[in-house]
Amino acid sequence: MALKGLLRASMAQVRVLNIDDSVHFYRDVLGLVEVGRAGDKVFFKGYDEFDHHTFAIRKADKPGLDFLAFKVSDNGYLDAFEAKTKAFGLPIETIAPNSDQPGYGKRLAVSLPNGHRIDLFVDVEQAKQTPGLHNPEVLPNGKLPVGCGCIAFDHALLFGPNSAQTVKYFREVLEMGLVEVLKAPDGNGDICSWLTGSNRPHDVAVLEFEQPGKVHHFAFKLEDWNHIGRCADFLTMNDVVIDAGPMRHGITRGYTIYFFDPSGNRVETFAGGYAYYPDMPTRVWDFDQVGKGIFYYSRRLQDNYLTVVT
Amino acid sequence: MALKGLLRASMAQVRVLNIDDSVHFYRDVLGLVEVGRAGDKVFFKGYDEFDHHTFAIRKADKPGLDFLAFKVSDNGYLDAFEAKTKAFGLPIETIAPNSDQPGYGKRLAVSLPNGHRIDLFVDVEQAKQTPGLHNPEVLPNGKLPVGCGCIAFDHALLFGPNSAQTVKYFREVLEMGLVEVLKAPDGNGDICSWLTGSNRPHDVAVLEFEQPGKVHHFAFKLEDWNHIGRCADFLTMNDVVIDAGPMRHGITRGYTIYFFDPSGNRVETFAGGYAYYPDMPTRVWDFDQVGKGIFYYSRRLQDNYLTVVT
């Protein structure tokens, strides 16, 4: 395949304070499918995904991101990534199949320089409820999506120190494309980088931040601007606090809404954005244009944008 | 990069009967940017593309497709494709840089078993008018697109004999993903296959047909269903004959309009469709469901669909 090695950001596990509220939020409001529960965790997927689950919540004392997992095309690449990660000098551990994520095969957990953990894996069981494969309807089983109708897990924005080294890892070891960058205030180097494994305008973004392992937001995919509007309606009718949007990013050109889950994690629903190819030049933003880059319509960085993280 | 080797169907040259009418159609109605002219040819690109040109028309006695070109990530892959093509047993020729396509480097022209020619290339100059790269607006130069506002060249559906062998070439040599297939009436083998190099639901489709080298349609990309509607309005107001749509395909789930250029070539504007990944199963259509697969809303294959080709 022309698309091989790292395929996509395909799963995240986040910490929540309360399971019931969170299930209501992710299942009934965002419209993810609840796949199952185990211990202090609940597993979900978007209606248009094939993997066993693509989102997990874990009950904990404080919110945040446990890890972001990337799917890899085959074990040849997984082995190569393991060797290259070690050569790069990052800690890497093997997680046994089905040990903490039902349906998942072996995962490699990498400790990134920015304090985040990412997992790499090839094998995962196919979900019971998937898009149709034989004379399929355009929606699984011909049913309308629930609530906001999130299609799939999409990406996350990771805050932490040593972002240059983290980006170097994503670029050199995982061979991701560098889609856009935001330059530092003094013009030396980038303070934020958007990276992808495919046509998606980003699978992950990395921002330089003092505290390690902080997540700014993780995002689920919607189809278009019209679905963004419907999602904003439904969030509001369900008393979800909308932090920003509906609006558009200058960076990626995506349509977006930011809001908070009941535990205070910032969540995004994201649609659109251009189709990236590796023969495209990286787009560059000056620091004084960050308002336009993130909040394309108001052109002002909202006060809490760089400070409220989990 | 995770996306390497064959990147995309990135250029096509088609035959037209009259240059002026065709320029009006492709530039003023579809909204492609006219890049330049040379001899009996005119070159165009979509407003959101970086390559020198992605569509060429050539004055000729009858309509049809001269060739479909695929961009390759680097010369290592191009050399490998050349060797594998020869090993596969297909004729392959080298076209010198700038010989017939201004701005293009070396191309390899492969004669497919279905009577079509495809070109493979790595190098092409960047267009003068591209999307912004430095604090960019969401549209190039902040200008609204012209007419139907076609974003980019998207794909083509090729008719011809020996489609199984042609698909085998796309799969084994060019390493494309097999996204969907339509089975033969007797259930033995496929009569149509949709193939991709990336997340696009198709870069090329191949249908078994008696006459070699026939093209059913080539397609340009639009953003979403709303743009499909606007495009239908604009086509109609410009007296373009709409053959089918606005509608949706069951296959790829894309939104679509089919219509004819002034020379009788069938053109499609296409939007949406799911994001394909190579870990997805191939979707399979039975022959008696072809109506639903192509004409999702009417569920009937329109009479001229399989017979009017150029």
Added chain:
Amino acid sequence: MALKGLLRASMAQVRVLNIDDSVHFYRDVLGLVEVGRAGDKVFFKGYDEFDHHTFAIRKADKPGLDFLAFKVSDNGYLDAFEAKTKAFGLPIETIAPNSDQPGYGKRLAVSLPNGHRIDLFVDVEQAKQTPGLHNPEVLPNGKLPVGCGCIAFDHALLFGPNSAQTVKYFREVLEMGLVEVLKAPDGNGDICSWLTGSNRPHDVAVLEFEQPGKVHHFAFKLEDWNHIGRCADFLTMNDVVIDAGPMRHGITRGYTIYFFDPSGNRVETFAGGYAYYPDMPTRVWDFDQVGKGIFYYSRRLQDNYLTVVT
């Protein structure tokens, strides 16, 4: 009020062959709210309407329209319409409150020259489930609409003889605006007229036809082109035969889908169209442009359009 006298086409009763299939169709697929049942009838309303019910089905041996009812602003106008109807020479009968339509007050049933019956009324109970009136959400009770999510009853197209006299009645007695007309093939007079009581581009349309009392279609309202697309998806996924569309009318400029209920009645979902005001000139269509007027995109009158009626 500036809007007084005849307010709108606000209710229709149609004949169906089977109650269960029809309830599934109108409630589960089109998304009307089932309000109640009485005898051989079932009553429905759109989720955004206030009247007790706005659509009724009645079990019968053959499909068709029993009557179309128009709401009138007050009894002063109702009395005036009664007197003017008698002066115009049309049969008019009084239907006692709650006799056949639960929740409805007195109605006047007028026999039109084209063989149709229309009812005029002022009083109807407010439905139990209405849009919110106190700090309301944008959707009733904050719930997403069901299925195609039809908002409200919209209009009907009535076929029958003596259409000129029928239009004269709508214009002179009910004081409706003449929004658009389709001229007869010989240019003498109109064979179809679109009439309204308000900003709606039509509450009723009247076409000259040999057989009296035939209905071409009745229509429910959707919000916009995107909802038309979603409706087409949902109809298809529920095996409803789509007769035409999604498309646009040149006449009224509305977005539209035509399809059939399980009894063979043609139903339309309709969105958009311009806002009519009585100071606007009537728009005129030549007969040879009827294709463009009705099927704006294909510009060809579909074969069954003038022949399949109930």
Added chain:
Amino acid sequence: MALKGLLRASMAQVRVLNIDDSVHFYRDVLGLVEVGRAGDKVFFKGYDEFDHHTFAIRKADKPGLDFLAFKVSDNGYLDAFEAKTKAFGLPIETIAPNSDQPGYGKRLAVSLPNGHRIDLFVDVEQAKQTPGLHNPEVLPNGKLPVGCGCIAFDHALLFGPNSAQTVKYFREVLEMGLVEVLKAPDGNGDICSWLTGSNRPHDVAVLEFEQPGKVHHFAFKLEDWNHIGRCADFLTMNDVVIDAGPMRHGITRGYTIYFFDPSGNRVETFAGGYAYYPDMPTRVWDFDQVGKGIFYYSRRLQDNYLTVVT
């Protein structure tokens, strides 16, 4: 006609500081058609309107609204409004045909209790460039709208004292419908009222404010949420400061963007909203829900909303 008397808010004249900047803004960015100039004024209309002009700018030392004009169906109503206005006790003056607004017949200028002036008129010449009337395309002359593509003048929100008396005038003399109200903080009376003459959710709104004759915003109509998004893109690309939105109002349910013209007048582009009929109950908002009423998604009244007026 069922729609008679006051038809709509159909024209406004506003004060601007600079003609050239304002013409660029209203013509090239918002997409109004420039109809002509006279003295210190420039006249515009939306592409889908029939009246000679529906918006005028006048060069002045400070921004603001000179007057809002309402079209009346016929001279019988105009005479009746004149008599009733005098009986109501408001100053009313006659403005001679063509004296200050080219193409306009006689107008009656009423001084409202809130310090605003409104004009009432029947006669106005038809514009040279109107929607088609004979086999029309869906857009005038088959041309795409310019810039944001504003369709028509829509409404204005007037600030000033004595709003209860002003509303009483709109209700009792001009017979407008009371669509929604915002109650005062102490629950006694309304501090804002939304009024209409037709199905539009508002032609004018009136808010209690200390200073007389202040305008909060005036609005132009767009087709739907997708056009609101395109408008936000185009405003941003033209460096227009977006004050709020794209978003939705709880009140009227309309989709909206607020922004400022080069003179500091707040302008709105507005789409959607339900179709009002006079048999609908008035919707009531408690003062502590005003955030949800105006800023449906953020549910917080933006700081400058009640203070920045012209």
